[in-house]
Amino acid sequence: MSVARRRFLQMAAVAGTAAVVRSEGASAASSQPPVRCLRGGFALDAERLRIFSPAVRAPLKIMVIGDTHLFQDDARGEPYQSYSGRMAKAYNTTKHVATGASTTPQACFEEALSRAREERVALLVLVGDILSFPSEAAVEWAHARLQASGVPYLYIAGNHDWHYEGMEGTSHDLRATWTAQRLAPLYQGRHPLMAAVDVGGVRAVAIDDSTYEILPEQAAFFREQVASGMPLALFMHIPLYAPGRGIGFGCGHPDWNASRDKNWQIERRMKWPEAGHAPTTLSFRRDVFAAPNLLGVFAGHIHRPSLDCVNGIPQIVAAANAAGGFVTAEFLPA
Secondary structure, eight states: OOHHHHHHHHHHHHHHHTTTTSOOOOOOOTTSOOOOOOOOOEEEETTEEEEEETTOOSOEEEEEEOOOOBOOOOGGGGGGHHHHHHHHTTSSSEEOTTTOOEEOHHHHHHHHHHHHHHTTOSEEEEOSOSBSSOOHHHHHHHHHHHHHHOOOEEEOOOTTTSOOTTOSSOHHHHHHHHIIIIIHHHHTTSOSSEEEEEETTEEEEEEOOTTSOOOHHHHHHHHHHHHTOOOEEEEOSSOBOOTTOOTTTOBTOTTOSGGGOOSTTTTTOOOOOTTOSOHHHHHHHHHHTTOTTEEEEEEOSSSSOEEEEETTEEEEEOOOGGGTOOEEEEEEEO
16 A cells, blocks of 8 residues: 555544534525435545435446646747746656656546546546646647547636736636636536536536635525535535635635735735635535535645545545546445
């Protein structure tokens, strides 16, 4: 057993023990109709998560990868090199989380696709930062391999996917610009900020929180999915704040604000707002961890595996796919 695998197992055991402590008294929005609780427990073994539910009729596999940080570029990217230079050199070579061998983001991405095919997953979810910057060459490379794999997939953006460091504009404007001009093929015609896919009796819900904020229409969309009564799995780039986690970990931290933003100069972007999160973001987080039919939350962003449990809902973050990380979630009858 590798050191990385052993550490993840140890961490999972600790997180599972802490689950009882990390419960909150959040309640769903008053407008939300009563929905039956569909959770039946979960178990984590390294990169494999098993989720049990009385609403699941047959076994279902969903694979999650994020933070591949592909850095391919070509002549089309030359006018943007002053914005892409730092991230273009950030993950050229990595150390594989399972073997410790030298590898690359491209090799790890293809390895994940191969494993998804071998395991016959019903859906592959890409939870953002598949790119290190919005390179046309990298989008084309990833899109071609996803199409060739034949594996159904769902994509949601991460903050690096649309961010050219130092480019003027708000995060919302820059996301809109580069989503339309570069990332569009990866969405397969779905709405880039929110989407839902029904697969094997489970609804996969993707919400883009790559700006660290949730928009009112995204919050409303999530409430609609909860009201459906279907078993849900939520996929985001930035994990949601969990008690005991630091400000840099998740979206919805009560102390998130400009004075706590340590990386804005390195990443050459606007500072977080002085006032902190918008009320919609904070209420969205409460709604998520109050949803009785939500079976789990899956995210990336922090590049290391983690597990938290809030109100009985597991939130799992996959290790960076740039170094071979992934998570396979098996949804099983309770």
